[in-house]
Amino acid sequence: MPDQRWNIFPSQAERAEQLAQTTSLSPLLTQVLLNRKIQTPEQIKVYLDPDSQDLPSPLEDFPDLPISLELLINAINQRQRIAICGDYDADGMTSTALLLRALRSLGARVDYAIPSRMSEGYGINERIVEDFHEEGVSLILTVDNGIMAHKPIARARELGLAVIITDHHDLPPILPDANAILNPKLIAETSPYRSMAGVGVAYVLALSLAQSFDQTRELRDVLLELFTLGTIADLAPLLGVNRRWVKRGLQLLPKSKLSGVQALIQVAGLSGEKNLKPEAIGFRLGPRINAVGRLADPQIVIELLITDDDGVALEQAMKCEQINKQRQQLCEQIEREAIEAYEQGSLDAKDDRVLLLVQPGWHHGVIGIVASRLVERYGVPVFIGTYEDEAQQHIRGSARSIPEFNVFEALEFCKDLMLKCGGHKAAGGFSFEASQLDAIRSRLRTFAHQSLKPEHLKPLVTVDTQANLNQIDLSFYAQIDALHPCGMENPDPVFWTPNVRISDQKMIGKGHLKLMVCQEDLAADEFAAGQKLQAIAWRWGEYYPLPKHLDIAYRVRTNEWNGDISVQLEIIGVRLPSQSANSGVEFSHSQRNYTCVILERDGIKELRIRNFKGEVLAIQKGQKTGTLGKTPQTTKEVDVSQPQFYHLIKAAMQVLGVGE
Structure with a gap:
């Protein structure tokens, strides 16, 4: 089993119930929102509809935005050459493509360069600056890099080039000597723009520039698609404007106006999807973009995202697909070697x-x-x-x-x-x-x-609230869906259910576990088997087989097969059930598996034993007869002094550590 630590948010049941009555949401989900510090009906309304809140002008929040716009407007009007220095990750490449599209649409003479991951590493360098100077560039625009690049920026200024840094990385003690710096880390922590990735800063700059030229309507949707791709792929927090704009951008992507995005959706097997979730970008589109920056020439992605030719777009998307497969193979190989190197070292x-x-x-x-x-x-x-x-x-x-x-x-x-x-x-x-x-x-x-205490050194599973599996259905999923988009620092809800029985489990794909789970309460007066749900545990093949009874932590997903949609649990955590009254203890007798528990009702102790068929044998202390059955209708009295019952009861008592 995975060695995890669970952090379960404290229950606020009374407040959650009050909010549920006001908002018509499930109390489980109002508890989730309370965990996210969304505590009033008004805050919930804004969370569910981010566009309903007024957004301050970025000109108010970014002190260097006016000078940045002035430099760019002058460069465009005077036909000066502008050069973008990007980065080779998804954030940097989408930022570069976004600004290329925007600036070219506004009439700028603009080109770009991205440093070689293999020979140069991250960020603008003096070689790139010298090349820009020789090419007659007047203005350098960094995207997703530059905040640490003191020497290259100083060299650019020595050569007479103006420099605008757009970045989102943490600030050094002394800032580079650029003409303007746009970085969310420089603005108020309360600003809705604070959590933006590099592509967010590029989007704000491009949109503000388009407004200066009165071309916002023509560019907004196209730029928003690239913003959405880059923000999710970079794992930026889905808070503030990120969540507001990503929510809007996700509606645009399935019917994208960009040939490259449509081609990428096609090769990723997402064609026909009406609603893309952040995980579709994070696990399907993002890796295909990132793989190119990791293993090949970022120009492939830039050309993919700036072309308006469907044929070129598909060709570039196929290159992304092939490179991503290579990336997957390399990752698997290096992961195996890393585990071996550590565990044998x-x-x-x-x-x-x-x-x-x-x-x-x-x-x-x-x-x-x-x-x-x-x-x-x-x-x-x-x-x-x-x-x-x-x-x-x-x-x-x-x-x-x-x-x-x-x-x-x-x-x-x-x-x-x-x-x-x-x-x-x-x-x-x-x-x-x-x-x-x-x-x-x-x-x-x-x-x-x-920085760390010993208790920190286990993978953390953060759990929102406890749920009964009978509460998990498609209507409940629809309410969860209304909370999207979820992502970094605004995660999908995670629920937990105690003492779940794993009725079936098997390995699938490349080391994944597929499970069938149901919630059974041995202590309950009813003999209901409980709802069975399908579950998936990604990359948990090494834990096969899991114990038959577990507490599980999970996200709620849907699974579509042959046109039918059903709820599926995505398992992210498991632990052995706590020894509570209804958890039970597993044991074997005569090569068969059983679960047993002792209950006390009105001062009378009762032993209950459940077999693999779900039948429960119940015996009160001192009695020679008990009951056996799966449902109230099929339960019958039995003589527990008979050998098959007597030896089974004796084995259960030994497992529970109590006398006869």
Whole structure:
């Protein structure tokens, strides 16, 4: 079984019931909203309909937005050359495509460059600046990078180039000397724009520029689609304007006006989907974009997203598909090798409270994904690196984290030992000389011991509230659907149900578990079997078979098969049932499985034993007769002194540790 820690929000049953009566939502869902600090009917109304709330002008919240617009308007009107420096992840590539489309529509002379992941790494560099200068560029616009690029920005200013930085990463102590900086980290924490990814900053800039040229209507929907793709694929928090605009953008994507998006939807097998959820982008579209930036030339994605030619779009989308398959194979291979290297090595992640794993030959374009999988597996922050050169003198890597550990602060703690580093709370990138490996491992261990307690070192399952499986149906799912879009920092509701019986389980696909679950209460006066629901546990093949009785934590999904839609549970957590009155204890007797429990009603103790057929044998202390049956209608009296009952009862009493 997975070794997890559960964090269950405290129940606010009375308040949840009051809100349920006011809003006509299920009390389960009003409890979820209370957990999200949405506490009044008015706040719930805005949450369900984000467009109903007035939005402040970005000109009020971003101090450098007016100067940015002035620089761009002058460059466009004077036919000066503008160059975009993007990034090779989904956020950076969608941001680049978004600004290219917007600026070209507004008549700008604009081109772009993206640094090589393999040879240069993240962010604008002096080589790119020099190239832009030689090409006659007057204005550089960074997207999703630049906030740490002091030297390249200084070089650009020396050469007489104007620079606008648009970025969303955490701020260094001293900001680069750009003409203007647009970064949500520079604005008030209460601003609805605070949680934007790089593509959000690009969207705000492009839309504000379009308004200056009175071309908002022509551009808004196209830009909104790219914003939605990039925001979800970058795992940006779905709060504030992100949630408001993503909700709107998701309605546009199925009937996208962009040839590239339609082609991407086609190769991802999502054609015909009327309602795209964030998980469809996060797990189907986003990886196909990200894979290109990790393994190939980002130009493939840029051309995909800026072309209006359906043929070119399909050709580029097919390239994305092929590269993504290559990415999947590499991830599986490196994950296996990483697990083997750790488990056969001398490192102790639980003792160190952090894992720094370095091996030669790994493709650093995908090690960030593997780092995330190792975080899920071991429950500690993971830093994975590989050697950049044959001489093994330089190491480059990626980091992924758990909620209590700040990657950006950890990298800053090691900055004097690093060649380059950056990122945010949950993830980051770094490079250092191989000779510093032991020193950095020691420094990370020190930081981890300052940040983490031993109880933090298990994968965390955050649970909203307890539910009965009989409450889970399509009408309940429809209410959950009204809460979408959900995502980072605004997660899908997670419910838990105690003492669920796993009536069937099997392995499917590449290491997934498919289950049939039902809720049975051995202590109940009724003998109802309870509703059976299908469940899926992604990447849980190593835990097969699971115990027959478990507490389960899950999200509610739907499954469509041959035109029929049914509710399906997505299992994200399990634990052994607590030893409460109705949990029961499993045991075997005569090569058959049973569950037993002792109840006390009105001072009289009763033993109940359930067999694999669901029949319950009930015997009160001191009696020679009991009852046996599956339903009240089929229950009959039996003589428990008969050998088959006597020996079964004796075995149950031994398991429960009580005398006869």
